[in-house]
Amino acid sequence: MHAVITGAAGFLGQKLARKLLTGAALSGPDGARSEVKKLTLFDVAAPAPDIAQDRRVSCVVGDIGDGALVRGLIAGGVSSVFHFAAVVSAGAEADFDLGMRVNLDGTRHVLEACRRLKAPPRVVFTSSVAVYGGDMPKIIKDDTPVTPQTSYGAQKAIGEYLLNDMSRKGFIDGRALRLPTIVVRPGKPNKAASTWASSIIREPLQGQDVECPVDPATEMYLLSPRRVVEAFLHAHELPKEKFGFNRALFLPGLTATVAEMLAGLKRAGGQKAVDRVKFVPDPAIRRIVAGWPMRFDAARARALGFKADDSFDQIVRGFVEDDLRRNAA
Amino acid sequence: MHAVITGAAGFLGQKLARKLLTGAALSGPDGARSEVKKLTLFDVAAPAPDIAQDRRVSCVVGDIGDGALVRGLIAGGVSSVFHFAAVVSAGAEADFDLGMRVNLDGTRHVLEACRRLKAPPRVVFTSSVAVYGGDMPKIIKDDTPVTPQTSYGAQKAIGEYLLNDMSRKGFIDGRALRLPTIVVRPGKPNKAASTWASSIIREPLQGQDVECPVDPATEMYLLSPRRVVEAFLHAHELPKEKFGFNRALFLPGLTATVAEMLAGLKRAGGQKAVDRVKFVPDPAIRRIVAGWPMRFDAARARALGFKADDSFDQIVRGFVEDDLRRNAA
Numbered sequence: 001m002h003a004v005i006t007g008a009a010g011f012l013g014q015k016l017a018r019k020l021l022t023g024a025a026l027s028g029p030d031g032a033r034s035e036v037k038k039l040t041l042f043d044v045a046a047p048a049p050d051i052a053q054d055r056r057v058s059c060v061v062g063d064i065g066d067g068a069l070v071r072g073l074i075a076g077g078v079s080s081v082f083h084f085a086a087v088v089s090a091g092a093e094a095d096f097d098l099g100m101r102v103n104l105d106g107t108r109h110v111l112e113a114c115r116r117l118k119a120p121p122r123v124v125f126t127s128s129v130a131v132y133g134g135d136m137p138k139i140i141k142d143d144t145p146v147t148p149q150t151s152y153g154a155q156k157a158i159g160e161y162l163l164n165d166m167s168r169k170g171f172i173d174g175r176a177l178r179l180p181t182i183v184v185r186p187g188k189p190n191k192a193a194s195t196w197a198s199s200i201i202r203e204p205l206q207g208q209d210v211e212c213p214v215d216p217a218t219e220m221y222l223l224s225p226r227r228v229v230e231a232f233l234h235a236h237e238l239p240k241e242k243f244g245f246n247r248a249l250f251l252p253g254l255t256a257t258v259a260e261m262l263a264g265l266k267r268a269g270g271q272k273a274v275d276r277v278k279f280v281p282d283p284a285i286r287r288i289v290a291g292w293p294m295r296f297d298a299a300r301a302r303a304l305g306f307k308a309d310d311s312f313d314q315i316v317r318g319f320v321e322d323d324l325r326r327n328a329a
Numbered sequence: 330m331h332a333v334i335t336g337a338a339g340f341l342g343q344k345l346a347r348k349l350l351t352g353a354a355l356s357g358p359d360g361a362r363s364e365v366k367k368l369t370l371f372d373v374a375a376p377a378p379d380i381a382q383d384r385r386v387s388c389v390v391g392d393i394g395d396g397a398l399v400r401g402l403i404a405g406g407v408s409s410v411f412h413f414a415a416v417v418s419a420g421a422e423a424d425f426d427l428g429m430r431v432n433l434d435g436t437r438h439v440l441e442a443c444r445r446l447k448a449p450p451r452v453v454f455t456s457s458v459a460v461y462g463g464d465m466p467k468i469i470k471d472d473t474p475v476t477p478q479t480s481y482g483a484q485k486a487i488g489e490y491l492l493n494d495m496s497r498k499g500f501i502d503g504r505a506l507r508l509p510t511i512v513v514r515p516g517k518p519n520k521a522a523s524t525w526a527s528s529i530i531r532e533p534l535q536g537q538d539v540e541c542p543v544d545p546a547t548e549m550y551l552l553s554p555r556r557v558v559e560a561f562l563h564a565h566e567l568p569k570e571k572f573g574f575n576r577a578l579f580l581p582g583l584t585a586t587v588a589e590m591l592a593g594l595k596r597a598g599g600q601k602a603v604d605r606v607k608f609v610p611d612p613a614i615r616r617i618v619a620g621w622p623m624r625f626d627a628a629r630a631r632a633l634g635f636k637a638d639d640s641f642d643q644i645v646r647g648f649v650e651d652d653l654r655r656n657a658a
Contacts, residue, residue: 096498134574145474147493147575154494158487164476165483169425245463246476 001026001034002077006064006110007084007126008041008051011186015229015322016082017041017051027237028079029119029173042073043085064106074113074121081123082232083110089130090191092152103155111162115171123163124235125176129221129250131157132293140293142249142300149291160248167240167247175235175243180223180253180296183261184319193288197222200258201265201316204273205324213282216259219294223253223308224315226322231306242304252298252308254315264312268320330355330363331406335393335439336413337370337380340515341455344558344651345411346370346380356566357408358448358502371402372414393435403442403450410452411561412439418459419520421481432484440491444500452492453564454505458550458579460486461622469622471578471629478620489577496569496576504564504572509552509582509625512590513648522617526551529587530594530645533602534653542611545588548623552582552637553644555651560635571633581627581637583644593641597649 003020007013017039020026025033041047042060052059062069064085074081085106086092092099107125114121132140133149148154156178163174185198196213197220203210223231231251243249256264266274298306309315332349336342346368349355354362370376371389381388391398393414403410414435415421421428436454443450461469462478477483485507492503514527525542526549532539552560560580572578585593595603627635638644 096500143474145472148490149497149574151494151498154490158490161477161483161487161490165480168478169480171425245478 001028001036001079002038002040003036003080003082004040004042004074004078005082005084006042006106007086008059009043009045009047010084012126012182012225012228013041013043013082013084014047014051015225016232017047017057019229019233021051021054021056024233026080026233027122029121038077040073040078064109065101067105067109067112070106070109071113071116074110074117078114078117079119079121080236081110081114081121082236083107083123084126086126087152088190088192089128089150089152090193092155093150096151099151099155103152104158107155107159108162111166111172111174115166120171120173122236123172123174124232125159125163125174127156127160127176127178127248128153129178129180129293129296131160131178133291136293138295140250140296142297164247168245173240174247175238176248177231177235178248178250179228180221180251182225182228183220183222183315184323185225186319186323193285194220196285197261200261200277201319204265204276205269205316205320207276209276209278211278211280212258213280213285214258214289215279215281215286216257216262218258218286218289219255220258220261220289221253221255221292221294221296222312222315223251224318226318227251227307227309234305238304249301249304250296250298251306252301253296254309254312255295256312261312264316267313268316330357330365330408331367331369332365332409332411333369333371333403333407334411334413335371335435336415336455337388338372338374338376339413341511341554341557342370342372342411342413343376343380344554345561346376346386348558348562350380350383350385353562355409355562356451358450367406369402369407393438394430396434396438396441399435399438400442400445403439403446407443407446408448408450409565410439410443410450411565412436412452413455415455416481417519417521418457418479418481419522421484422479425480428480428484432481433487436484436488437491440495440501440503444495449500449502451565452501452503453561454488454492454503456485456489456505456507456577457482458507458509458622458625460489460507462620465622467624469579469625471626493576497574502569503576504567505577506560506564507577507579508557509550509580511554511557512549512551512644513652514554515648515652522614523549525614526590529590529606530648533594533605534598534645534649536605538605538607540607540609541587542609542614543587543618544608544610544615545586545591547587547615547618548584549587549590550582550584550621550623550625551641551644552580553647555647556580556636556638563634567633578630578633579625579627580635581630582625583638583641584624585641590641593645596642597645
């Protein structure tokens with residue numbers, strides 16, 4: 001079993017890599033399941049040393065917009081591809097051409113390289129609930145039209161259509177997951193307009209002050225890194241027939257207000273942790289966040305066995321166990 | 330006013346060209362309306378001599394998949410682009426790479442060339458009701474999700490997302506029209522699975538026998554060439570604000586059974602015309618046609634002033650006046 005992860009230096013890519021290296025089995029094009037014997041990690045930077053030094057791992061540093069490089073990467077006996085590589089929302093909005101190159105051309109390069117393999121590989125594509133926008137219903141359902149209002153969302157939607165059509169043609173065996181906001185992200189804040197949703201938990205639990213740019217009543221649609229990694233493996237393993245005529249779906253998540261998130265922070269870190277959060281309204285961030293869908297009825301994904309976190313406390317606990325203790329160790 | 334038509338040797342491209350050359354006015358980026366002073370016609374073949382010889386017309390023969398050529402074509406003072414060039418449904422299904430090159434890369438070249446102009450031009454993009462597919466409701470509405478089940482439909486959907494996003498960014502001022510089956514097409518049958526819908530009217534009215542591969546109860550969603558050309562001009566002239574957050578819509582059409590179409594043929598050409606139609610079932614064509622949506626509630630397009638044909642008789646009359654008499658003259 002030879003798997004490829006693009007965007008493998010990102011936090012989700014690294015978490016998935018660790019899961020695969022600790023024995024998670026994958027199904028091949030012939031249906032047989034086995035552990036990963038070879039893992040190719042591709043990104044603009046190298047992953048953490050504990051991953052990179054594993055004897056099963058090959059690291060390739062490069063640009064996903066380089067078609068020849070991607071074709072060289074996804075070749076030979078590759079049977080599974082997890083495609084995370086992307087320019088995030090704010091980045092694709094600020095630099096249209098970069099977003100097109102990485103999010104659209106990069107995805108096309110990955111799919112075209114997969115098509116050249118002898119057996120159609122399973123491909124799990126990272127999409128986003130940013131494919132929704134404009135005049136939306138109060139609750140997003142499986143039949144809500146995809147009308148993105150950002151370049152990132154448009155590029156993700158286009159990736160889904162390519163993946164769906166190439167799966168229908170039998171070139172690949174694709175699956176696309178629209179992700180909620182992932183909380184709690186380890187590491188540093190990034191340029192996403194949602195970065196505060198992780199920061200208001202992560203920083204106080206590490207003894208740092210943090211600013212919250214939105215008010216306590218603001219809702220977010222959330223999923224933990226643990227559940228996302230499980231979802232990627234589950235999507236990979238589901239028989240393609242389960243997806244029917246549409247390989248794309250949004251994942252079940254948890255809708256929580258900032259106040260509810262801070263109540264969870266208090267249970268995990270006490271009042272002193274909550275006291276580290278200062279509300280400093282940022283009109284630009286508030287405006288962007290106000291345009292996001294926050295309530296979803298993920299009936300189709302739930303019926304297929306995808307799972308949301310049970311509670312915000314569970315999300316915080318996962319962060320403490322997987323990231324805080326790991327870093328402390 | 331300098332307009333460009335891609336796919337200008339096709340029957341719709343030529344009809345639009347004639348309309349523009351006989352005085353139809355277009356709005357420029359500054360809002361002022363005027364007649365077309367320069368018309369660039371682009372296709373893999375030259376248009377009819379009566380069009381090509383007009384002193385306002387420049388004809389360019391070439392491949393829409395050639396980005397440099399398209400950039401040269403859409404340059405300088407171009408203020409309007411009508412983008413018809415495409416590989417049709419059966420063609421894009423039979424040759425995936427050709428469909429991607431013409432329908433996806435070609436559209437992207439057109440939009441990118443438009444983006445380089447000094448003022449964002451109005452761009453009218455030919456989409457199709459083939460963007461719908463899979464499990465559909467009985468009646469397609471404005472909020473029915475886009476889930477194409479052909480490569481042609483997927484490529485048209487992707488074109489819409491590109492056009493929408495580049496319009497939102499202010500790079501272009503785009504509008505996308507999803508066309509019903511156009512009846513009566515002049516000329517010869519083509520490779521579309523719907524070609525018989527024109528043939529069963531066109532051939533008998535010219536004294537030729539014709540085979541109908543589907544049964545009399547089969548429904549089709551139809552629009553005449555006259556109404557399509559009107560729709561392209563109307564879409565071009567509508568203020569962008571009228572489209573709201575989604576520049577794509579499907580056009581109002583007429584749903585008619587084959588039996589109703591043949592009743593119209595009888596009124597236009599008598600029993601002797603109808604006797605020229607022989608039912609010769611073709612299981613492959615019947616299966617494809619059975620997967621098409623046939624009933625639409627085009628509320629949004631109607632509210633914006635787009636019009637269906639009043640009756641099938643009107644569709645036949647338009648063909649007789651515009652195409653049969655023209656050829657006879």
